[in-house]
Amino acid sequence: MKRKLPVFLVLVFVLVFASVNVLAVTEVGTPRRETLIVETQAPTDVPGQFNTYMQGTQAGFGIHQLMSAMMWEMDTVKGEQFGEVAAGLPESNEDFTEHIVRIRQGIKWSDGEDLNAHDVVFTMNMIKSTPSIGPSAYYNAVFESIEKVDDYTVRIKTLDSFPRLSLRFGVTIWGNDLRIVPEHIYSQLDDVTSFKDSNPVVAGPYTVNSFDSLGRWVLYERREDWQNSTVGVVTGKMPQARYVLIKYVGDDTTRQMAMVNNEVDILCEVTPEMVEVMTAMNPNIACWYKEFPYATSDDPCSKGISFQMAKEPFDNPNFRWGVALAMNFDEVSVNIFDGVGRASVLPILTATAAMQELYYIPLLPWLEEFELDLGDGTTIKPFDTGYAFRMEETLRAQGYDIPTDEDALIDMFGIGCWKYAPEAAEKLFIKAGLEKRADGWYFKGQPFTINMTYLADTEAQAGRGLVAAYDQLVKFGFNCNLASESSATWDSNAATGNYEIGGYWPTGGITRDLYSQISGWDADLIVPLGERGAGQGSRWNNAEATRIIHELALVSPDSDESYELGMEFMKVATADMPFIGFHSGVKFVPTNSTYWENYPSADNPYNGPWWWWSCFKYITTEITPVN
Incomplete structure (x- = not known):
């Protein structure tokens, strides 16, 4: 028979635990109960550099979330x-x-x-x-x-x-x-x-208190005159945390244990496997949804694969379409996040719930009739509307409670994907100028190798997607090299075009008018390889898309003409395939309610869980301390 502890001992334990929480301090010496600890995805290479007009500054290290x-x-x-x-x-x-x-x-x-x-x-x-x-x-x-x-x-x-x-x-x-x-x-x-601006004068609600000389953290402190800050004047509300510690937590094991041990309040992005482990170990940890699928699929930056179209044969739409049809999207999806996420396969525009209703679903009849010329007198209709129903069966077989209503399935998994059609892909690669020999693929008489890169140690969805694409193309028969890159190298290569296929995400979509999302794809902004320009680093040179962008710039964003031009652009982009999308932004973004609560969630959607966006400063007024 179990012996019960005396009531006075239970009270002692409770009081000791409470006093530990009250007296706890952070690694930087601030009271834990006054400090909101938020993860940043990578250390900065330029500690103490807060001027965003100086090359290399990481605006997402709290600069644009709290000060800009x-x-x-x-x-x-x-x-x-x-x-x-x-x-x-x-x-x-x-x-x-x-x-x-x-x-x-x-x-x-x-x-x-x-x-x-x-x-x-x-x-x-x-x-x-x-x-x-x-x-x-x-x-x-x-x-x-x-x-x-x-x-x-x-x-x-x-x-x-x-x-x-x-x-x-x-x-x-x-x-x-x-x-x-x-x-x-x-x-x-x-x-x-x-000008590094190491002691910045700011308009946002927080200023720099101190920073790590190794670039691993920055401690921000709420302005004493927060009422005069942007957030104070706009909302009249005070950010609740006196301090916000933006820090690089470490590798996945370190991140997981830090969250479980209440050493961090907000993580930027984790994997579904980590969510299941952390929520089992600490009941105060939760994501956007408390249960499966946990993640929100409404981050407006879809992930997939980006081509450097200033290089051959990546500049050829037949090659890019060949890549799309050489991959089994069902397998790609399972390899990323076990099938969780809304398919967002159209280029550039992300299938958030709003964009799916505005663009994806209205485009469905056109997509079902859209054909590709395979170059040998045959054609293929590449769109596959069966993906959501196959994923329903896959996940239901694993014991998950998946809705059966068709509209709910489309909302969860998207309107469809590109067909897995390796025979058609082979014809398209040949049409693009490649040659298949007994020992592999050749281009212009030379053995053909694809170099594929992704961002190291962060952005799990993008990284896993690129690796899944690598596996698919190797299975198809291509010789591919796979490499990860540090944040600084990755960003530089994106701008200068120093890649072939990368796990970049030049995507978006949050407003009915698409101009802000697509204006950077104006071919007039393209600069030579090795140079940095104002446009997209993929260097997609499409005259029809550029014409639409120019026309769109001249019409009211609220007009019907704006929407019609947006639809026309999406058809042109789909036919030319400058980017192959996989899923909308699927964000497993856990929070810990041991010290702080009232984070945005599916049950309390006053904002999205976008800790790395500039709008985070308006979330800081709503996250409240736990009494």
Whole structure:
């Protein structure tokens, strides 16, 4: 028979545990109960560098989530923008060539100076006049002038009609490269691109308290005058955590144990296997859903494989389509996250729930009739509508409770995928100029090898997808090399085009109007290999797509014509296949409610679980301490 502990001993244990929680301190010496600990996915190579206009700065290391000032931010639930530095949306003339932007009054820099039109005009002209800042060429192609009318009014003139000022220069998904800087500091610099800004003056609700010299963490502290920050002025709410510690936690084993041991509150992304282990070991750990499938499939950055189309034969759509049909998507899906996730197979546009309703489902009749010419007099209709039902059977056989309603299945698994058709793929590769010999594939008389790369130690969905694609292409018969790269190398290679097939994700989709998502695919922005430009690094050169982008730029984002052009673009992109999508962004993003609670979730969807987006600063007002 079990002996029960005396009541007074139980009370002692409870009091000791409670006192340990109350007295606990973090590795950086702050009270644990006042410190929200958030993971970043990789250490920074440039510790102490907070100027996002200096090459190499990692904006996602808390900089744009907690400190940066955006002109317009995004309400990710409504899919609508709102003014942050701006007091509202632009006021434009009839032909959208002149725009008045009112600046929100009351925001102050953390040194007490007012944030006003001087800062906005200075920042935009700084970008425009500094060629070594990445978007500079684009600014010069768009803007005629940016000038101050008064302390809280800016007049912007564009060279052509430009009805999407806020969509292009404000946040729609992750962030935006227009981050307003303090004119009274940056105007004194000889070269803004070489200024580290290790003790930054900011407009956001947090400032830098300290940082690790090895680049593993940054400690942010809430401003004493948080009411004067962007978040304070916009919402009137105080961020609840006095400190936010953004830190690199380590490898998957370290991350898992840190979460279980309550040493971290928020992880960026884990695998389903890790979720099952962590939730079994600590009941305070949860994801977007408390039970299967755990993850949200509405991150608007779909993952798949990207081609470097300035290189042969990757520039040939027959080759790219051959790759699509050489892969068994069912096997790819299982190898990524055990079949969890909504298929997002169309190029560039992510199948979030909203985009699936707006674009994917309306495109389904066209997709079912779409044909490829295989080059030998035969054709194939490559779209497969059976994927959701096959995945239902697969997961149900494993004991998961999967809905049977067709609409629910489509919402969970998507409208379909590309067929597994290796014979058709072989014909397309031959049509693209490859030759199949007894000892393998050749191109232009030489043995053909595909070099495939992915980002090391982070972004599990993207990495697993690229590895799954590698396995499929090797099984098909290609000779492939597989390599992982550090964050710095990966980002540099993306911009300069130093890859062949990579696990990049030049994708998105959160608004009905697609211009902000597709404008970077304008072929006029392509620069030679080895150079950095304002457009997409894949270097897709499609005249029809570029024409649509140019036409779309001139029409109102709220118009029917905008939507019709978006649909036309998707058909052109699908036919040319510049990117092969696998799934929408499937995010297993666990939180720990031992010290903090009220995280966004499926039961409380006041925001998405986007800790790495710039909108995180608005989540900090809602995450509350556990009493």
